[in-house]
Amino acid sequence: MPRLCLRVMLRAENLSKRFGDLVAVRPMDLAIPAGGVTCIMGGSGSGKTTLLRMLAGLLAPTTGRIWFDGHEITALSERELFRLRRRMGMVFQYSALLNSLNVYENVAFPLKEHTDLPESVIAKVVAMKLEQVGLRGTEHLMPSELSGGMMKRVAFARALVTDPDVVFFDEPTSGLDPISAGVITTLIHEISEHTGMTAIVVTHDVHAGLAIADHVLIMWQGEVIARGTPDEIRASRDPRVRQFIEGRPDGPIPFSRSRTPYWEDLISRTGAPR
Amino acid sequence: MTAILGRIGRMALGIVARAGDLLLLAMQSLALGLRPPWRLRPFMEQLYAVGVGSLVVIAVTGAFTGMVLALQGYYTLAKFGSESLLGAGVALSIIRELGPVLGAFMLIGRAGSAITAEIGVMRVTEQIDALAMMAVNPKARVVLPRLVATTLALPVLVAIFDAVGILAGYVVGVDLLGVNPGAFWAEIQAKTTGEDLNEGWIKALVFGFLIGAICTWMGWRAKPTTEGVAAATTHAVVLASLAVLIADYIMTSFFL
Helix, strand or coil: CCCCCCCEEEEEEEEEEEECCEEEEEEEEEEEECCCEEEEEECCCCCHHHHHHHHCCCCCCCEEEEEECCEEHHHCCHHHHHHHHHHEEEEECCECCCCCCCHHHHHHHHHHHHCCCCHHHHHHHHHHHHHHCCCCCCCCCCHHHCCHHHHHHHHHHHHHCCCCCEEEEECCCCCCCHHHHHHHHHHHHHHHHHHCCEEEEEECCHHHHHHHCCEEEEEECCEEEEEECHHHHHCCCCHHHHHHHHCCCCCCCCCCCCCCCHHHHHHHCCCCCC | CHHHHHHHHHHHHHHHHHHHHHHHHHHHHHHHCCCCCCCHHHHHHHHHHHHHHHHHHHHHHHHHHHHHHHHHHHHHHHHCCCHHHHHHHHHHHHHHHHHHHHHHHHHHHHHHHHHHHHHHHHHHCCHHHHHHHCCCCHHHHHHHHHHHHHHHHHHHHHHHHHHHHHHHHHHHHHHHCCCCHHHHHHHHHHHCCHHHHHHHHHHHHHHHHHHHHHHHHHHHCCCCCHHHHHHHHHHHHHHHHHHHHHHHHHHHHHHC
């Protein structure tokens, strides 16, 4: 049952992003409620990771403004933005663990940077977070000794170690085995429910996304084509939404990116494309 | 003609813009070092990697430079019957010129390229973004320690280069070629002034800063691809070497 949240944690107005001629995110308005799980879903290249990075303040938008809990992050100085980021966490698509540090040091890193906690307390907190992701006992391993799935789980523990208000997840289950993926998605939902953490999850895993989300945005070609609760999304009659959640190759969302007819293209080719 | 001039103009503007960006990154990073929190560990780690890690290569380069200078110097001085000046010739060449320049080249090859590659890989693997999301300014954590480490380590490495080079010159000049040992040291003492020593360490300090600023910037701005990091590493070595040579000429003309 989706939780209704009145407070808005992240708000954006007229937000867009262009990379040269490529429009990654078309102008949009957004309001992400506090204390729930918001899933941003869409196919590859739909602009969801670009949107996430703008909301996290990692990427400057081409147009528009973003507010984080009332603070306009698009107008903050670098120093103020770093201060505000103490309330945020992020799990990157490829984990982004610090290569020179072992598992323990990676997870403990934010605590050592921003708190005066004694090492004995930090060690206990790290053990608790690693237990949550099923990796207690791997503290001494270096990132190069971990599998992709294990790295992602360590990154998950690191993002949660300071109990941030908002955590951004970029494809949190990609590359994970089904058991780990299930544990991680359940964990996102449970932590959000029990601690009031706002989770913003970018994923193309429709079933996991709809199962844990309180609020869903579906993106296509840089714009939000549907938003609402998981039940509202499931009941949507928009053919693009239906095609996406049913995973059908035929429909208004083309599987092929090519605009020219296939046979015409084959016949006209006489050499390597220029 | 207009097209050529336009291209030259655009190229010049591009160079100025990149030089400005490079200096801005270095200055912003240094400015962050003036504010707490101060973390000693990243600096010590980088000082160790840059300084201690380059010690052997610097000492070996210094030794062979001193040895070849003694051989070449003896060959020239013997024509004028001035072999006794060999010590001063070796010492002045090394202290004023070869120590800082060759030491800088060795540092670029040994540590500068590694700095660019490391920062580039951190960019590719989103570690720079991860630091930012953990509210740790990557300029303070990644750029500053490396910039300070190259700047502080090079004068010390150059002093070691100079000492090893002069000793190696002594071995070749005195033990192998038969120059009088007393004359060798006496000429060094008589002809080497504080100004010569100042020229050496000031050059090393400036070269160390240039190497740090260029190599960190190249890694920072590397295209986030495997090819991008490889290209940035190559460009860092070329650009830093050129910068050292150009700065050497300017500083030498200033000191003389």
